[in-house]
Amino acid sequence: MTIGLQTIKPIEVSRLIGEVETLKNAGYRLAAISCVKVGEVFEINYSFDKEYELENLRITVTGDTEVPSITGMYWGAFVYENEMHDLFGIQVRGMNIDFKGTFIRTAIKYPFSVTTAKGEKP
Amino acid sequence: MTKQIVVPFGPQHPVLPEPIHLDLVLEDERVVDVIPSIGYIHRGFEKLVEKREFTEYTYVAERTCGICSFIHGMTYCVGIEQIMKIDVPERAQYLRTIWSEYSRLHSHLLWLGLFADSFGFENLFMNAWRIRERVLDVFEQTTGGRVIQGSCKIGGVRRDITNEKLDEMAKGLDVLDREMQELTNVFLHDATVKHRLRNVGIISRNDAYMTGAVGPTARGSGVAIDMRKLGYGAYGKLNFQMVTDSCGDCYSRCLVRSKELFASTDLIRQAIKKIPDGPVDVKVTGAPDGEYFTRAEQPRGELVHYIKGNGTKFLVRSRIRTPTLTNIPPLIKMLQGCELADVPVIVLSIDPCISCTER
Amino acid sequence: MTFFEMTKTALRTILSRPATILYPAQAAKKTGLSRGHVTIDPARCISCGTCQRKCPAQAILISKEAKTWQIDRFRCVVCNSCVDTCPVKCLFMDTQYSAPATAKGVEVVAITYVKPVKPPAGKTESTG
Ligand code: SF4
Ligand code: SF4
Numbered sequence: 001m002t003i004g005l006q007t008i009k010p011i012e013v014s015r016l017i018g019e020v021e022t023l024k025n026a027g028y029r030l031a032a033i034s035c036v037k038v039g040e041v042f043e044i045n046y047s048f049d050k051e052y053e054l055e056n057l058r059i060t061v062t063g064d065t066e067v068p069s070i071t072g073m074y075w076g077a078f079v080y081e082n083e084m085h086d087l088f089g090i091q092v093r094g095m096n097i098d099f100k101g102t103f104i105r106t107a108i109k110y111p112f113s114v115t116t117a118k119g120e121k122p
Numbered sequence: 123m124t125k126q127i128v129v130p131f132g133p134q135h136p137v138l139p140e141p142i143h144l145d146l147v148l149e150d151e152r153v154v155d156v157i158p159s160i161g162y163i164h165r166g167f168e169k170l171v172e173k174r175e176f177t178e179y180t181y182v183a184e185r186t187c188g189i190c191s192f193i194h195g196m197t198y199c200v201g202i203e204q205i206m207k208i209d210v211p212e213r214a215q216y217l218r219t220i221w222s223e224y225s226r227l228h229s230h231l232l233w234l235g236l237f238a239d240s241f242g243f244e245n246l247f248m249n250a251w252r253i254r255e256r257v258l259d260v261f262e263q264t265t266g267g268r269v270i271q272g273s274c275k276i277g278g279v280r281r282d283i284t285n286e287k288l289d290e291m292a293k294g295l296d297v298l299d300r301e302m303q304e305l306t307n308v309f310l311h312d313a314t315v316k317h318r319l320r321n322v323g324i325i326s327r328n329d330a331y332m333t334g335a336v337g338p339t340a341r342g343s344g345v346a347i348d349m350r351k352l353g354y355g356a357y358g359k360l361n362f363q364m365v366t367d368s369c370g371d372c373y374s375r376c377l378v379r380s381k382e383l384f385a386s387t388d389l390i391r392q393a394i395k396k397i398p399d400g401p402v403d404v405k406v407t408g409a410p411d412g413e414y415f416t417r418a419e420q421p422r423g424e425l426v427h428y429i430k431g432n433g434t435k436f437l438v439r440s441r442i443r444t445p446t447l448t449n450i451p452p453l454i455k456m457l458q459g460c461e462l463a464d465v466p467v468i469v470l471s472i473d474p475c476i477s478c479t480e481r
Numbered sequence: 482m483t484f485f486e487m488t489k490t491a492l493r494t495i496l497s498r499p500a501t502i503l504y505p506a507q508a509a510k511k512t513g514l515s516r517g518h519v520t521i522d523p524a525r526c527i528s529c530g531t532c533q534r535k536c537p538a539q540a541i542l543i544s545k546e547a548k549t550w551q552i553d554r555f556r557c558v559v560c561n562s563c564v565d566t567c568p569v570k571c572l573f574m575d576t577q578y579s580a581p582a583t584a585k586g587v588e589v590v591a592i593t594y595v596k597p598v599k600p601p602a603g604k605t606e607s608t609g
Contacts, residue, residue: 076451
């Protein structure tokens with residue numbers, strides 16, 4: 001049994017703004033932005049929803065790439081972008097509300113940007 | 123131009139069950155801008171996925187939230203099942219639906235109580251919580267936990283409910299319905315309450331949609347999104363009407379939740395009637411390899427669990443996007459332009475669950 | 482729009498018995514399934530360590546050498562995972578919550594299980 005339709009579309013960082021604009025004009029709603037560390041790079045998934053169909057745009061960046069903010073189009077995206085910055089250390093350019101690392105106060109800086117050995121006991 | 127002053131609201135405030143901080147920029151009594159900040163209780167749950175086997179992480183995922191815990195556990199399990207292509211037995215699907223709906227009852231009743239408290243109606247608060255106790259009793263009798271049910275596992279559920287018990291639960295629902303009717307009458311028809319909630323914290327349909335509002339916050343503004351329509355669990359086989367209202371004020375959000383209580387009892391009744399006999403779980407072997415975005419409807423709105431596995435017992439990433447996180451931007455829109463005295467009511471009206479926001 | 486909608490409920494509440502119980506004078510509610518605390522039957526535990534590995538809170542520590550089963554009740558989240566996964570079913574969930582304590586600490590149980598002498602080769606060992 002599958003639940004709802006979901007597609008993942010890998011794109012270049014430079015095309016992000018354009019693609020997001022197209023989706024916004026098509027009436028999509030921003031569902032989530034999720035960042036994942038895969039090996040040495042970060043995958044960022046922008047999930048958009050319309051009529052229960054999930055459309056994902058995926059960009060793959062290295063830790064020092066600056067990602068453009070999409071808050072210009074989706075005003076509410078700042079929560080995800082600040083979270084991404086505070087937990088993973090991704091630099092986001094041009095956020096409408098930039099907390100500069102104080103949105104989520106963590107004891108360790110960018111705690112999610114290091115991968116702990118799998119299954120290692122603390 | 124009037125002078126602007128900044129009033130900090132929270133993280134400790136009598137109406138806030140959990141810590142969120144809002145910097146309210148005021149011009150006289152009017153709020154002109156709001157800057158939210160969270161992060162007082164970040165627990166790093168998502169990181170724990172790298173150290174726990176994916177089967178055990180179910181219990182961890184469940185502890186993301188102390189109110190809709192069952193739905194968190196279930197959403198995580200559904201994600202893994204989708205990646206590993208596990209077919210969950212019918213009966214388990216129905217049981218999951220029943221427990222999910224009880225969670226919704228539990229959460230909405232809790233919220234109605236807190237909401238009453240936020241506008242200073244203590245008596246109503248106690249009444250809502252007394253009714254909620256019945257729901258918690260059902261949870262404890264069927265799963266062993268009042269708040270953390272722990273009854274979902276990958277491949278099914280951990281406990282069956284006997285058919286006799288199900289019948290008994292169905293009878294209990296009638297009592298519940300009667301009591302809830304009395305309770306929601308106060309919320310929806312009492313002059314004082316109505317006066318306090320009408321035209322407070324209005325958010326337009328378009329603003330709600332574009333800032334990413336979900337759940338009752340969105341439905342109160344007329345945005346018809348409800349992830350139960352995706353048909354996970356047994357929702358595809360039951361019919362229910364989505365509750366929406368178009369005013370977008372605190373009263374609408376209260377109305378949506380009040381009516382959802384009855385939609386939930388109705389869903390439980392249907393599920394109890396239709397539940398087939400059979401096994402409640404399947405054996406799970408192997409490890410997840412792949413990724414999936416699971417979405418489910420929590421009492422507070424759409425929940426997204428993103429799961430990525432790499433074929434080992436330890437997942438790469440479990441990202442939990444809780445409804446409150448995405449309801450924060452709409453909250454800011456609501457607060458802009460309101461009176462300072464209305465702030466507590468408006469904040470409560472989105473049903474903030476900060477702990478699950480911060481995982 | 483109505484006034485005094487709450488009055489009926491309020492009056493009934495005044496006239497009926499309290500909805501709360503006088504804990505601790507009166508015992509708290511419990512059901513047969515309530516998850517209280519984990520107990521062990523030390524005579525049957527084979528020190529396999531499954532419970533330790535499957536515990537999401539890492540509350541259990543098994544020492545094969547010292548033959549002890551140790552639980553940190555302050556870590557345990559009472560999830561029932563260990564009870565479900567123990568291969569010889571020697572763990573149980575008691576319905577009574579663990580008692581309050583003034584100091585943190587672990588509870589150590591000595592395992593009294595003695596491995597039965599292996600029957601002659603060729604036959605598989607059966608555990609009770
Ligand atoms: S309690 Fe059970 S699971 Fe734990 S070591 Fe003993 S036999 Fe193994
Ligand atoms: S009940 Fe859960 S947390 Fe407690 S010891 Fe057992 S596995 Fe660990």
